[in-house]
Structure formats: structure tokens, C-alpha cells
Amino acid sequence: MGADHRAFLDATLPYLDVVYQIARHAARDGQDPEDLVQETYLRAYAGFGTYRGGNARAWLAAICLNVARSEARRRRRRPWEVPAWALLDALPSIRADGGEAVPDVADVVLADLDAAAVFQGLARLPEPQRLCIVLMDVAGYTARETAELLRCPRGTVLARVHRGRRKLAQVLAEAGVSYGRP
Amino acid sequence: MDGRDRDHRLLAGFLAGTLGHAEARRWDEHLLECEQCWRAVREDRAGRQAAGLLRQPAPLGLADRVVFAVEVARTEVPRHVGPGSQARTARPGARLRWLAGAGALAAGLAAALVVVLLPGGRVTGSVPAAVAAVARYARAIPPPARGQSPRIPRQAVPVQVGHPVTVIAGGQRIVVRTWRLGGAEAVVAESVRPFPMPAHAQAVSGAGMAWLSRLGTLGLYCHNGPTSVLVAAPVPAAELALLAARLPLA
Numbered sequence: 001m002g003a004d005h006r007a008f009l010d011a012t013l014p015y016l017d018v019v020y021q022i023a024r025h026a027a028r029d030g031q032d033p034e035d036l037v038q039e040t041y042l043r044a045y046a047g048f049g050t051y052r053g054g055n056a057r058a059w060l061a062a063i064c065l066n067v068a069r070s071e072a073r074r075r076r077r078r079p080w081e082v083p084a085w086a087l088l089d090a091l092p093s094i095r096a097d098g099g100e101a102v103p104d105v106a107d108v109v110l111a112d113l114d115a116a117a118v119f120q121g122l123a124r125l126p127e128p129q130r131l132c133i134v135l136m137d138v139a140g141y142t143a144r145e146t147a148e149l150l151r152c153p154r155g156t157v158l159a160r161v162h163r164g165r166r167k168l169a170q171v172l173a174e175a176g177v178s179y180g181r182p
Numbered sequence: 183m184d185g186r187d188r189d190h191r192l193l194a195g196f197l198a199g200t201l202g203h204a205e206a207r208r209w210d211e212h213l214l215e216c217e218q219c220w221r222a223v224r225e226d227r228a229g230r231q232a233a234g235l236l237r238q239p240a241p242l243g244l245a246d247r248v249v250f251a252v253e254v255a256r257t258e259v260p261r262h263v264g265p266g267s268q269a270r271t272a273r274p275g276a277r278l279r280w281l282a283g284a285g286a287l288a289a290g291l292a293a294a295l296v297v298v299l300l301p302g303g304r305v306t307g308s309v310p311a312a313v314a315a316v317a318r319y320a321r322a323i324p325p326p327a328r329g330q331s332p333r334i335p336r337q338a339v340p341v342q343v344g345h346p347v348t349v350i351a352g353g354q355r356i357v358v359r360t361w362r363l364g365g366a367e368a369v370v371a372e373s374v375r376p377f378p379m380p381a382h383a384q385a386v387s388g389a390g391m392a393w394l395s396r397l398g399t400l401g402l403y404c405h406n407g408p409t410s411v412l413v414a415a416p417v418p419a420a421e422l423a424l425l426a427a428r429l430p431l432a
Contacts, residue, residue: 008252009249009252013245016245017239017240019240020238020239020241021238024238034247035348039350045252118232118235143200154200155191158195158197158198161194162190162193162197165227169225169229169232170225
């Protein structure tokens with residue numbers, strides 16, 4: 001193995017789990033997450049000559065997201081998205097006007113969580129919120145890193161992740177997924 | 183941004199701990215009185231907890247696959263390997279620079295590929311990327327001692343060694359497995375697309391679309407059925423066919 005080859009693997013392989021987390025959620029339309037991970041590493045390797053060190057974790061995440069987007073474009077299929085308004089309309093919402101009584105989502109129990117249902121629930125969120133949740137809550141990126149990756153203000157990331165978490169909790173409650181006891 | 187958006191952002195900031203002391207204290211007090219905001223806090227926590235359960239380690243074998251793919255990419259002409267073409271997304275400037283040096287680079291890397299793949303140094307013509315990737319993987323198999331052929335007892339049962347590795351080379355998705363049979367080891371690669379026939383390969387008569395080839399000390403045997411199977415092992419071609427017949431091929 002060449003020195004740069006070994007240096008590349010040394011710098012990036014520790015983040016394989018993190019890239020895989022992102023790939024699992026960024027892969028759409030039948031894309032294989034493992035293919036996406038491999039593609040991410042190949043592109044990163046191709047660009048390693050211009051990599052100036054720094055946050056390799058964030059660098060890999062950016063590449064993974066770009067690969068997922070370009071692959072989705074290549075397949076000429078739009079990712080399935082549910083507009084936020086449609087999702088909220090379909091759910092028991094919190095009404096400021098004190099209208100319809102709604103069940104307290106947080107009263108839903110917090111044990112025996114069905115990961116598959118959570119995965120599906122997450123997939124129903126609008127793309128920006130889903131991405132923020134995947135990066136912060138699943139892959140463990142900080143709000144600052146997420147903001148840099150998505151090229152938006154940190155406050156926007158925090159607002160998106162907050163809205164996304166709430167919607168996820170509501171979707172799970174609506175689906176009757178039990179995930180804990182109050 | 184309307185008042186509701188602003189409240190959303192402030193609450194998100196409060197939950198992330200980014201508000202100043204005074205503002206955070208105001209929210210603390212507000213939450214004691216406002217059921218609606220308190221519900222939002224609880225939903226935020228529930229959603230975060232649910233999302234956290236999606237953390238999953240990378241599957242076994244993915245690291246091997248990545249290392250292998252990078253290793254294959256290192257020995258190839260620097261074009262993109264895998265789904266979606268880097269060439270398509272490359273900036274025009276980068277593409278021009280690539281084209282400017284393409285001739286010399288391709289010649290150099292092609293020579294390197296031959297040296298890598300052919301320990302004997304014998305030039306046998308171009309090797310398709312998918313075949314080269316399998317051959318490179320099979321190079322890890324130790325060759326039999328000089329002048330000896332691996333003995334394969336009649337009752338020997340093939341045993342799979344390690345985990346399958348999936349790689350994409352030349353745009354072709356390939357699943358690679360290593361099998362041990364008696365004293366011999368072989369790499370069996372499967373793909374739904376036929377492995378391209380190297381220029382120097384020989385078609386095998388009476389065996390459908392099959393071919394035999396040799397890369398240095400490696401023998402290659404490819405059989406195209408519903409899936410294409412490429413067997414690579416450091417054994418003579420005649421023995422390779424016998425070895426392949428004993429393996430559980432698709």
C-alpha cells in the first residue's frame with residue numbers, strides 16, 4: 001500500500017460507522033447504503049490529495065450527502081417527501097385556539113421501541129428536518145458541524161431538529177408505537 | 183419570521199443550551215406555566231430518544247469492502263468506479279486537467295496494473311476492470327508450493343473463508359467469496375452482469391458462454407449462466423476447472 005493510501009484509510013476508516021449511519025438514511029429509491037458508503041470512500045480517496053486535514057468526519061459526511069443527492073438525480077426520481085403542512089394536517093396537532101382535544105404524545109410509553117417504525121417515521125419527515133435529525137441524533141454531529149455541512153445557520157439547524165423530533169414523536173404516537181412510560 | 187417561528191427557535195435554543203442565562207431562566211419559568219410549550223419539550227425529548235435508537239454499527243465486512251475498493255481504485259486509471267460517475271460531476275477545469283495528463287497517466291497506470299496483476303511481468307493485453315478487481319483480490323491467496331498442485335481429497339467439502347465482500351468495479355457489482363477445498367483456496371466472484379472476457383482469454387467449447395484465462399500465476403475461469411461466476415485461484419487452468427466443479431457456484 002502506498003503511503004497516501006494508508007494515510008487515507010487511517011484518517012477515514014474510524015468514521016465508517018458514522019458514514020454508514022448517514023448512508024442508511026440518505027439512500028433513497030432502492031439505493032444500497034453499503035454502495036453509498038463505498039462510493040463515499042472512493043470519492044474521498046480521489047479527493048484526498050486536496051484534503052488539508054481537519055475534520056475528516058465532517059468531510060466524509062459532506063461527500064456522502066453529495067453522493068446520495070447526485071445518485072438520486074441520476075436516477076431521475078424525486079425523493080419522496082411529505083410537505084410539512086400535509087403531515088401536520090394529518091396529525092392531531094396542538095391548537096393554539098384551544099380547539100380539538102388532542103392526546104398528549106409524550107404520554108406514550110417509552111419502552112419496547114420498534115426501530116423499524118422509527119425508521120419509517122423518520123422517512124416521513126421533510127428532508128431538511130430528517131437530515132438534521134440523522135446528523136445530530138443518529139450520527140452524533142454537533143449543531144455547528146451540521147450547520148456547516150448543510151450550509152445554513154446554526155439556529156436553523158436547531159429549529160429544524162426540534163420540529164423534526166416533535167413530528168417524529170407525533171408520527172410514532174399516531175402509528176401507535178409504544179416507546180416508554182411517562 | 184413570525185412570532186411562532188421565533189418562539190420555536192427560542193425553545194430550540196433553550197433545549198440546546200444556547201440561550202443566555204437570563205433568557206434561559208425566563209423559559210424555565212414559562213415552562214412551569216405553559217402546558218403547550220411543556221408538551222413541545224416532552225415531544226422533543228421523545229423524538230430525540232427514538233432517533234437515538236436508530237444508531238447501528240456498520241455491518242461486518244463493510245470495512246473490508248471499503249479497503250478493497252480503495253485498493254482497486256488505487257491501481258486503476260483514475261476514473262470513477264461505482265454507481266454514478268465522478269467524471270459526470272467533475273468540474274470542467276478538473277476534466278480538462280485530467281484530459282491533459284490522461285495519455286501519460288493512463289500509460290503509466292496501465293503498466294502498473296500489469297505489474298501488479300502479473301507477477302511474471304508478461305503482458306497479455308488489457309484486463310477489464312471487473313476481472314482485474316477479482317484478480318487483485320485473489321492475489322492474497324498463497325500459491326501452492328513450487329512444483330506441487332494442491333491436493334483435493336475426493337471427500338473434501340468446500341468451506342467458505344471469511345465474509346463475502348461486495349465491490350463495484352467497472353460499474354459492475356460483484357460479490358466475492360473465498361472458498362477452501364482440501365488444500366486449495368479459490369476466490370469465487372458473482373455478478374448479474376457477465377464478466378468481460380479479457381483479450382487473451384480462451385473460450386471454453388461445450389460449456390456455454392465460458393472462458394479461461396491466466397494472469398501471472400492466477401488461473402481464471404468464468405461461466406455465464408443466470409449469473410456470471412468468475413473463479414480465480416493460483417492453480418493451473420486444467421485444475422481450475424476441476425476445482426470450480428467442486429465449488430458451490432451459482
